[in-house]
Amino acid sequence: MRSTQANGRHTADPPRQPPGARGGPTARPPGTAPAGADGAAEDEAREAARPPGPEPGDDRPADPRAVDDDVAGAVRQVLERVLADRLAHCRELDAVFAHDVAERVAHSTLHGGGRLRPRFLWWAFRACGGEDPARTRAALRAGAALELLQTCALVHDDVMDAAPTRRGGPAVHAGVARQYAGVVPGAAARHLGASAAVLAGDLALAWADDVVADLLLDEEAGAGAARRLRDVWRTMRTEMAAGQYLDVHGGATSVFAVARALRAARLKSALYTVARPLELGAALAGADPGTTRVLCRAGRCAGLAFQLRDDLDDVFADPRDTGKPSAGDVRQGKPTYLLAVARARATAAGDRTALDVLDHCVGRADLSESALARVRDVLVATGARDLVGARIAHLTEQALRHLGEAPCEPRAAAGLRRLLCEATGTAPDVPAPGGPPPGAALAAAGREAGR
Structure with missing residues (x-):
């Protein structure tokens, strides 16, 4: 890659046509060639398979019964519209920033x-009787905000x-570092790369908050629901940060207490992934406090x-299914419940070998496959895997x-039950409405976990 000098600093030349500048936020990842004939075919295929819901740029609300068939697709449409607007603004500000940071946020969010989180929100909304067209659109926009928040995380x-x-x-961070490897x-x-990723996460969070703020200003959800939505959103963001800090703090201090591991898991995932999205959906449907508490x-x-x-999947599942390197939690020394249980049981049994x-193995970035196999053996032998x-x-x-x-509502409640099973890895062969096809459920849930 060539470089130019401006104000005494070397920077990578911005592309003459940033990827996605004409194709919108669905273009190929930053750093790749713009779509040509193959990209046009992909666009045509995507257009033919476009799910029900509001078209990008169309303010008319979606039919909730049509959205039921493809919740993920309907949320994607809202994201495409939001991200197209945000990317256009970023390209006006600076081509390099748009290409290196903003387009990566869009790509990470869309692909x-x-x-999972918007689907929980949606099926709680529907299970609580949500069918008003304006509130349907509000639910999809709230789901889009959740996806942007997930990108930040x-x-x-x-x-x-x-x-x-x-x-x-x-x-x-790795993609940006690789992009500039021949320049600096x-x-x-x-x-x-690390700095760009911090800013990319901040940008995703800002865009998520923008979507929620616009939703509250438009009052599509109704005054009462809007207040509840604001309160849940505010609480959820703080819980997410607290849980993530407990996670990294435990790894740095090697604190493997079972109770602390559970607290971190509740904050960083249990509330943020399932409970709060359900609460958001119930709020948008105008559910009573008792129903909301049960959900x-x-x-x-x-x-x-x-x-x-x-x-469990981090240690024992195929990385091709999870989308993450195998045993990342072990190598980083994360105080997961699985590792905390193994250590507690080994201590109680006086198992010095385990x-x-x-x-010697947990927290080693250079952990070999043979050492990882010994860790797996300990997790099995102590009964930690079975207990978890x-x-x-x-x-x-x-x-x-x-x-x-x-x-x-019975039909929506059935969909919500199947979605709960899918998320916990006990999914039946029939997927929840609006979800991935049979056989892809567990892999999708693993990729969604992300942490």
Whole structure:
């Protein structure tokens, strides 16, 4: 890559035509060639498969019954519209910023994942009787905000974990560092990549807040629902940050207490992934406080099971299914519930061999495959894997029981039950409405976990 000099600093030349400048936010990832004939064919295929819902630029509300068939697709349409507007503004500001940062935010948001959080929001909205056309549009916009918030979380998480990949491709910080590897020294390129990723996460959060602010100003949700939406959104953002800090703090201090691991899992995933989206959907539907409390109880159980499933998958699942390197939690020394249980059980049994393996292997970035195999053996031999699996099953049963206590619309409640099972890794062969096809459910849930 050539470089130019401006104000004494070398910078990479911005592309004459930034990827996506004409094709909108659905263009190829930054750093790749603009779409040609193959891209045009992809655009035509995407247009033919466009899901029901409001067209980009169309302010008419969607038919909720049509959205039921493809929730993820309807949310994507809203995201395409939002991101096209934001990218146009960024390109007016600066081509390099738009290409290096803003387009990566758009690409990360639009590609990969099963839209798990917006689907929880949607099916809670529908289960609580949500069918008003204006509130339907509000629910889709709130779902789009959740996806942008998830992009913020994942981009920042990859920086904190020094994770090189995300969903089968380079993480944002790694992609930027690679882009400038031939322009600036290696350390400077890595620093630039990390800095760009911090800003990309901040930008995604700002865009998420913009969507929610516009939603509140438009009063599509109604005054009462808007106040509840604002309060839940505010609480959720803080919980997410607290949970993530407990995660990195535990890794740095090697604190592997079981109770602390559960607290971090509840804050960083159980509430943010399931309980709060359910609460948002209930608020938008105008559900009564009693129904909302029952849904939140179900969400807390299912959300914790979701995070525990992610802990198991990190160590034992195929990276091609999770979209992340294998055993990242072990290499980073994260105080997951799985590792905390293994250490507690080894300590109680006086198993010095197992404790030595955990002491010498957990937290080693250069962990070999043979050492990782020894860690897996310890997780199995101490009974930690089986105990976590049993806890997931029990939490899922609790979630379904709580859901059964809520006075929900039957068809939507059935979809919500299947979605809860999908998220916890106990999904039936039939997917929840609006979700991925059979066989893709668990892989999508794994990619959605992200942490």
